[in-house]
Amino acid sequence: MPFVNVYYREHQLNNKELKKVSNRIHQSLIQHFYIPKDDYFQLFLPYPPQHFFYDSQYLLENEEKRTDNMIYIFITCGEGRTIEQKKKLYHSIAEGLHTDLDLSTNNIFITLNETPLENWSFGQGLAQMVNQKEEK
Numbered sequence: 001m002p003f004v005n006v007y008y009r010e011h012q013l014n015n016k017e018l019k020k021v022s023n024r025i026h027q028s029l030i031q032h033f034y035i036p037k038d039d040y041f042q043l044f045l046p047y048p049p050q051h052f053f054y055d056s057q058y059l060l061e062n063e064e065k066r067t068d069n070m071i072y073i074f075i076t077c078g079e080g081r082t083i084e085q086k087k088k089l090y091h092s093i094a095e096g097l098h099t100d101l102d103l104s105t106n107n108i109f110i111t112l113n114e115t116p117l118e119n120w121s122f123g124q125g126l127a128q129m130v131n132q133k134e135e136k
Contacts, residue, residue: 003041004041004075006022006043007047008072011046012069020101021071021097025073026042027096029089054066070109075113077112
């Protein structure tokens with residue numbers, strides 16, 4: 001049930017590249033969080049360059065710096081994944097985007113926000129995930 005928001009600088013990514021980012025994130029979620037293939041909800045939000053701020057080296061383990069090609073990936077999902085699953089997800093997304101778009105892994109910033117099942121409605125005014133859990 002992940003809901004993904006991707007923030008990037010206006011004109012940084014074209015439509016073909018946006019689709020590659022979307023596919024890479026989704027495939028990584030399927031592989032490491034074991035989500036269903038049709039659990040696919042993402043928003044891409046471009047921002048003017050003057051609205052993007054970042055430190056060029058904070059917590060990086062190499063000598064390279066972040067550049068204006070930064071993208072922020074914010075994933076909201078249900079609780080219950082292990083730290084190892086999360087690490088594998090981050091690595092899969094970063095390495096995949098490096099391969100697919102030649103984007104430096106230093107420029108891929110990912111945050112994960114876990115929320116309880118009762119905080120989700122997939123439409124119709126229902127708490128589908130709670131109803132599923134209660135039926136089992």
